[in-house]
Each structure stands twice: as C-alpha cells, then as structure tokens.
Amino acid sequence: MAQVIEQGRGRARGSTSGRASAAHRHDGRLALILITPAVVGFLVFFAYPTVRGIYLSFTDFHVLTPPKWVGLANFRELVGDDVFWHSLRVTLYFVLLSVVVGVLVSLVTAVVLHRLTRSTVIRALILLPFLISGVVAALVWSWMLDPQLGIVNVVLNKLTGHTVMFFGTSAWAIPSLALISVWKSMGYNAVLIFAGLQTIPATVYEAGRIDGASEFQMFRRLTVPLLRPILVMVVILSVISSFQVFDIVQVTTKGGPADASNVLQMYIYDKAFSQFDFGYAATMSLALFVMLIAITFTQMRLARANESDLN
Amino acid sequence: MRIRTLPALAVAVALTAVVSGCASSSSSASGSKTINWWTWDDKQAAAYQTCATAFEKANPGVTVKISQYDVADYFTKLTAGFVAGNAPDAFQNSVQFFQAYASQHQLLALDSDIAASKFDMSKFSVGVDAWKFTDGKQYALPLDWAATGMYYNATKLAQAGYTKQQVDSMTWNPTDGGTFGKMVAHLTVDDKGVRGDQPGFDKAHVKTYGFGAIAAKDFIGESTWSSFVATTGWTLGDKATWPTVFNYDDPRFVQTMDWVRSLTDKGYAPKIGTFTTSDVDQLSSGKVAMETGGSWEASTFAKIPGVKVGIAPTVLGPDGKRAVMSNSNGNNIWAGTKNPDLAWKWVSYMGSEECQSAASTTGTFFPSIPAAMNSSAKAMAAQGVDLSVFTGMMTNKVLFAATVYGNGAAMQDAMEPQFEAYFAGQKNDDVFATMQSKSKSILAGNN
Numbered sequence: 001m002a003q004v005i006e007q008g009r010g011r012a013r014g015s016t017s018g019r020a021s022a023a024h025r026h027d028g029r030l031a032l033i034l035i036t037p038a039v040v041g042f043l044v045f046f047a048y049p050t051v052r053g054i055y056l057s058f059t060d061f062h063v064l065t066p067p068k069w070v071g072l073a074n075f076r077e078l079v080g081d082d083v084f085w086h087s088l089r090v091t092l093y094f095v096l097l098s099v100v101v102g103v104l105v106s107l108v109t110a111v112v113l114h115r116l117t118r119s120t121v122i123r124a125l126i127l128l129p130f131l132i133s134g135v136v137a138a139l140v141w142s143w144m145l146d147p148q149l150g151i152v153n154v155v156l157n158k159l160t161g162h163t164v165m166f167f168g169t170s171a172w173a174i175p176s177l178a179l180i181s182v183w184k185s186m187g188y189n190a191v192l193i194f195a196g197l198q199t200i201p202a203t204v205y206e207a208g209r210i211d212g213a214s215e216f217q218m219f220r221r222l223t224v225p226l227l228r229p230i231l232v233m234v235v236i237l238s239v240i241s242s243f244q245v246f247d248i249v250q251v252t253t254k255g256g257p258a259d260a261s262n263v264l265q266m267y268i269y270d271k272a273f274s275q276f277d278f279g280y281a282a283t284m285s286l287a288l289f290v291m292l293i294a295i296t297f298t299q300m301r302l303a304r305a306n307e308s309d310l311n
Numbered sequence: 312m313r314i315r316t317l318p319a320l321a322v323a324v325a326l327t328a329v330v331s332g333c334a335s336s337s338s339s340a341s342g343s344k345t346i347n348w349w350t351w352d353d354k355q356a357a358a359y360q361t362c363a364t365a366f367e368k369a370n371p372g373v374t375v376k377i378s379q380y381d382v383a384d385y386f387t388k389l390t391a392g393f394v395a396g397n398a399p400d401a402f403q404n405s406v407q408f409f410q411a412y413a414s415q416h417q418l419l420a421l422d423s424d425i426a427a428s429k430f431d432m433s434k435f436s437v438g439v440d441a442w443k444f445t446d447g448k449q450y451a452l453p454l455d456w457a458a459t460g461m462y463y464n465a466t467k468l469a470q471a472g473y474t475k476q477q478v479d480s481m482t483w484n485p486t487d488g489g490t491f492g493k494m495v496a497h498l499t500v501d502d503k504g505v506r507g508d509q510p511g512f513d514k515a516h517v518k519t520y521g522f523g524a525i526a527a528k529d530f531i532g533e534s535t536w537s538s539f540v541a542t543t544g545w546t547l548g549d550k551a552t553w554p555t556v557f558n559y560d561d562p563r564f565v566q567t568m569d570w571v572r573s574l575t576d577k578g579y580a581p582k583i584g585t586f587t588t589s590d591v592d593q594l595s596s597g598k599v600a601m602e603t604g605g606s607w608e609a610s611t612f613a614k615i616p617g618v619k620v621g622i623a624p625t626v627l628g629p630d631g632k633r634a635v636m637s638n639s640n641g642n643n644i645w646a647g648t649k650n651p652d653l654a655w656k657w658v659s660y661m662g663s664e665e666c667q668s669a670a671s672t673t674g675t676f677f678p679s680i681p682a683a684m685n686s687s688a689k690a691m692a693a694q695g696v697d698l699s700v701f702t703g704m705m706t707n708k709v710l711f712a713a714t715v716y717g718n719g720a721a722m723q724d725a726m727e728p729q730f731e732a733y734f735a736g737q738k739n740d741d742v743f744a745t746m747q748s749k750s751k752s753i754l755a756g757n758n
Contacts, residue, residue, distance in 0.1 A: 063394050064415035146587050148598075162515070168584020170737065256528075257584060258732035273387050275720045276411065 056282035063276050074283035084284060086259060087267040090174065094263055095242040097178035098185075102238055103231070105182060106189035111219060113190065114197040123191065130188040134247035141180045142167065142252045167253045170260035177261055180248050185241065189234050196230030197223070232303040236296055243292055264288055345374045346650065346657045347399035349389065351382040354675035355403070362666040366657060375657060386720075393417050396647060400654040403454055404643045406441050407719030412643070413444045414717075419644040420448040424655040434664065435679040436705070438639025441715050445553055451641025452662040455676040458635045458710060459534045460700050461626075462612050463601040464594055465619040467519065471498050471506075471600075475621065478601075483539055483626035485566040488574075491626050495521035498600040499579045507579050514578025522580045523590055523602025526571050526734040530726035531713070534605050537636045540567040541711065542628020552715045557722075557750035559743045568743070572734055583734055594620065606701045610674035613696040622700045624709075637710040639679060677701065718753045725749055 057074055059067035078084055109126060129137065144150045145166040153163040166176040200223065208218045224231070246265040249255060255262035255270065264284065272281035348363075350356050356379035363375035378399070380388050386408055392398030393412075404412070412418050425432060432439055438453025463478060473494065482489035498521035499507030506512065507521060527535040531547060543563040548554025558564060574580040586593055591608065593599040595615045603625065604612065612620040625633050642661055644654045660666055667683035670676075672690035677698075684705070688698045704710050716722070729746050732738040 062415060063390060064412075064417055142587075147585060148587070165582075165584045168582075170732075170735065256728065256731055258735060258737060259728040262728070270724055273390075275724060276390060277721075 053282050054286060056279055057286045059279045061279040061282070063278055067279065070279070074280050077280060078283055078287060083259065083262070083267060087262050087264045090261060091243060091263045094174050094178055094245060095239055097175060098181040098242045099235060099238045101178065102182040102185055102189060103235055106186050106234065107193055107231070109186065109190040110193035110197060111223065113194055123194070126190055127187040129184050129186065132184070134184065135251050137184050138180060138248035138251035145176060168257060170258055173253050173257065173261040177245070177248055177252065181242065181245060185238065189238065192234055193227065193230055196227045200226045228303065232299065236299050239295060239299070240292060243288070344372055344650065344653065345376055346401065346653055347376050347378065348657065349378050349380065349385070349399040349402040351380060351385040351403065352675070353379050354673065358670040358673040358675055359661065361669045362661055365666070365669070366660050370656070373653065393645070393647070398645045398647060400648040400650060401642060401644045401658050404451060404641050406638070406641070406713065406715050407723070409442065409444070409450070409641070409715065410717035411720065413450055417646050418450045419646045419648070419651060420450055421452070421644065421655070422448050424659070425449065428655070428659060430659055430662070436681045437637055437710070437712070438641070438679045440552065441639050441712060442641045451643045452658060453639040453679040454642045454661070456637050456639045456679050457677060458606045458637050458701055458704050459538055459603050459625060460606060461601060461623040462594060462604045462608070463621050463623060464597065465621040467498065467597070467600045468621070478621065478623045481623070481626045483542065484629045485543065485563070485570045488570060489626070495574065495579050495601070496577070497521070507577065512578070517578050519597055520579065520581050520599045521601065522574060523593055523599040524583070524586070525580050525603070526575045526583060528583060528727040528730045530723060530730060533636055533638060533713070534603050536567060536571050538603060538625035538634065540564055541634035541636065542626065542630070542632060543567065548714045548716060551712065554714060554716055555751060555754055556747060558747065559750065560747040565740050565743050568733065569740065575734065583731055591615065594618070606677055607675060609698055609701070610691060610694070610696045622697065624700050624704065633709040634711060635704050635709050636713050638713040716754060718756065721753050722750065725753060
C-alpha cells in the first residue's frame, strides 16, 4: 500500500515538477498562517500562564499590589505547612478510594455489558452521569444524603433506626465524596473499557472455552491481561482527575468538617481566592503539577502502557 | 493569492473580534454618569432602591445602579473587580476584609470629603470607630448595626410551662448553665415525648432540640456563643481594635466552650452538620424550640406563617448583666473610582437620616442613626414586629463593639476547622492554646 502511494507521488513529481514547486513555494508561509490561531491559543492560554504561574510561586503576590520576589520562601513555608501535608494525605485517600472502587465498578459494568447486551440504549444510559455537570451531580447527591431530609437517610432511618451525617462527620466525608466521583465517572470509564473489550478477538475466548476455562477464569486470564493498555489509560485518567477534584467538594463540604475533606485543590483555591495569597497558592499548584507528572510517568513505566499482548 | 489571503483574512477577523470583544465590556462605563453600588444582601439591595430613586431625582443625569451578589462570592468578585479595574464606585463592606483592602490601597479615605462637606459624623451612634484604620483615617460611613437576640417558639415554651417573664430574665453561668441551662434541658423532647430533664430521655433520637446551633464553627461566635461568654468579662482580642492576639486560651473562654459542648453531648443542642437548613426553618419546623439569631432576622421570624415567634434578650451573666456584640458594616468608596465626588455624594446621602429612615422601614437592617432607628422601629411595630428587645439593648448600654482585626480571611480559614474538631470531640481543651498562638501569628501578618 505504502509503495503504491510512493509510486504515485513519484509520477506526479516527475510530470509536473516545475509547476508544482512554484505552486508550493509559499506553502511554508501558508502553513504558518494556518497554525497561528493554535499557536496563539497555546501561548496565551497555556505557555504564558504556566511560566507566569512558576514565576509567581517565587513571589509574595496579593493581586492588588505587584508581586514581590521572595526566592524560596514559599517553598520553605510549604515544607512546614501542616495543612498542606494534611490536604495531600486527604487527596491521596480520595484518589485511592475513587480510583480503586471506580475502576473495579467500571470494569465489572463493561464486562457485564459486553457479555450480556449489545443495546446502545443501555450503553447511553450508563454514560448519563458523566454528562451531568459536577456541580449538579454534587448538589443532587448532597440533597439525597442530607442528614434530615435526604432520601438515603430516610431509608437508612427506616431500616436501622439511625441516620448518617455523610458530609458532616470526618470519617464519612471523603468516602461520600468518592462515591459521588465514582458514580459520575463510572459510565465514561465503562465505555472506554467496553471499547477495549471489543478489540479482543472472539477466537481467544473460543480457545479458552475449548480448554475448559470457566467464565471467571477467562476474565482473569484473558480479559484483564489483554485489556491492560486500556486499563492503564483509564487508571491514569482517573488518578489525574481525582487529584484535581474540586467542584464536588466545593458544593458539598467546602473542605470540612474540620478539614476532613480539604483536598489540595480546595486548599489552593482557598489560599488564592479567599486569602488572596496567590504567590503561595501558585507554589502549591506547582507542587501538585510536579507530583502529577511524576505519578503519571511512574504509572506508564510500571504498566508498559504502550505494549499490548495482542500482537 | 486567493488561497493565501483567505486564512489571513480569517485570522484578522478573529483577532478583531477578540480585541473588540475585550474592549466592549469596559468602554460602556466611561463617559456616562453612573454610580455603581454593591451589596451582598438582597433585601438591602431592594431597600436602598428607594434612596437610589430619590438620589437620581435630586441629581438629574445621574443613574445609581445597585447590584447584589451572594455573600459567598461577593468578596471574590469585589477583589476581581479591583484587579480588573471595574470594581463598583462604592460598596458595602464587612470589617473582616477592611484591613486587607485598606492596606492594599483599594479604599478611599473619606476624611477630606467629610471635612469639605461638613458631614456630621456624630449623628452615628455606633460603628464609626470600626471603620478607622491603623493610619487614623476614616474609610467608611457605618451602614447599619446588628446585635443578637433569643428567638423562641412561643407555643412550645408555653407548653413546657414557661412565661414570657421567665424567658426575658434567663440567667446563665458556665458551671451549671443557670436557669437558661434548666430551661433548655426541659424544652428538649425526644421521639417518644420524653423531655431532656426526665429519666429515659433518648439523646440519639431528639425530636425538638431545646436550643439551636450554639456549637458553631464561627470563630467570633457572633450569633452563637458570643452573648454567653461575653457576660463573663472575656473579650476576643487583647485590645478592642487591631488586637495582637485572640484570647482563646483564657480559662473563662475554655470553660464556656466546655459548657457549649456539653449541650450537644447531652442532646440539648444539635451538633455541627445536623441541619443543613436555615435557622429560620429549624425554628418554624419545630426542630428547635429556641435559638440565638441576628437582629436582621427579626422581621423574617415574626412573619413565619402559623408559628408564633417571641423575641427575648440574651442571657444575664454571672454578675447579672447582659453583653451583646454589635457589628457594623461600612459603606466604602473604591480608590479607583472615576467619579470620586459623585461617589461621595451618593455615600453621604446613604448616610443621611432621610435615606436611612426610608430604607430601614423594611426592617431588614438597623440604621446607625438613632433617629432613623426610631422611625424604623415604629414602622416595624405597625407591621406587628416588636423590635423593643434590640432598641432596649441600645438604650441599656449592653452592646459592645465587635473587635476590628486584620487578616480576617486567614483567621477564618485557620480557626473554623479547629472549632469544628473541638465540637466534634476530636480535639480537647488544649486546642485553645494552639489557636491562641496561631491567632497571634495571623494577626502579626504571618499566615
């Protein structure tokens, strides 16, 4: 195929070489013009804010007065800031819960979908929570989990005689938030895994069946290993989005009670937009950025994401 | 040629659109004589519209635009306005953010305007000193004053056998809670109808709490524990204005907090997070029999359909006296306003007896000018809302001014989680020493 194209090009070049070079003389300039909007967008909305964010992390900046260079003072503050380390632990707990539970639930859902139904309607229904905005999802869940009026607590009270303050107690705050996060992202992850499942040839399962493997054995020995590249992608995407959780926390607990759900993004937002300490908030953002890069690279190396067992 | 000009044209059009889009938002303000005024209170926004109409009539060609933003976003939006250069000409402000804005030169000092227009500051009975900065200058005219009182479900109190006189003269001390403590226990009722002071009371299934949310994360306790602890002689700061430390580790404060926590432990008051509805809803739904609330809520409480709400003064402390914190919001002018003279004209008009009397007839705020306060109280009485408890606080001199302090946002973020942890039983009395030393560091500007 490639050869055919190569030959075709050769013929075209051979027959109209003079005119073609004249016609393509200004292609470079045209290309530059065409990519200008993208480059401008990249520079204005990505490169400049990134560089400025890094610069601000070395300054004392309270928005209303110009930034003042303070060198590594913010980083020293970061090392000794108990709330930052507490927030990091809270975030890691949230990431762990939402990624582990989320991927497991999505995997099971996708496999069930794959084995039992071909219905696009059901697939679309599974995807629905993902299409709802985080703020709306969090608001609806905060009503459903309300200690006095929420339907979940009304049912719990009928069954057990007790209610649970899902967002009001330190022990429950993060698990409740993780539940919302899992509910919201489950459909999207399930559809990704479902797409991965469809790439596994039916012959593999046929061979498994001939060898007398049970449904569970085929899932463990065939499906999971063959799905690895997709699973790695889903895990990495889940880890990154869980690290960046903000909207559902802002709507439900606002970091409380007693900082129990004060995830990093929430703490950064609070420092910047409530205390106007933008310099220190930039330092924390930079720390989060570096952490996410490190985690992503480690995950990709460990999981050999670019290799597949199918070839 | 055609191929090359097309994308170039597209880029040019796109860029023009972007540039003109940016410009159009700021150009409309220049040239026209519009005064923008912001508040976070929807009821005050409506109330001050009366003044705005009168001001526009007296100053032809001038438009006053009143905007209201929810308090949760108000200060973020205000700061964004300072940075972007489109903040309002004048705005309602809370003392919590006074220092942050004044120290960053966003507020206009009003001294020269006050002197030039011979504005009489002595007509304000409260709130003037709250808006004097460390440089000795006056940065705002007080907009209002607020205090706290006890709101109670009159039917529930009558059922429990209490008279109005008993509620009006409740005593309190941090050791056994005084007559107030006994009353709260008796007013609490569990699902089976057993009262809090009777044997067999089930604190895990409370139907009506004797008292509302007193264990709160609010670090100055304005409408929660402040009117209790203040009767012991305790003060928040080491000085009334610009303190260097908050006295959280004072034995009187610690003892009061222990007593507050004992109320929630016994099931007489809800723990933090029990209710997500407003205090008005809690009282009207019968979940709470009595609670402290702000003076600004008086007309809302009085107008709850089907529920008779009484207003009582706060408790008499160990020495038989009451102490109630009074807080005054201020009316600031933005340093970046294009119309400083007109902004002052509007702000000083808002600070006149005429405007204050007209706007406060809605009962949504108490004016700082006594004459206007009287006319407001009369107007409210005609609507069936008795404000005598609050006006009495003014004449009986039980009010003390709220502490004016710096770094309010940092203080709030540092202290609220500590109060939550303490009231949830995760931390003990030793947390107050930590909080006191943290307050010292924040007030010194090291957050």
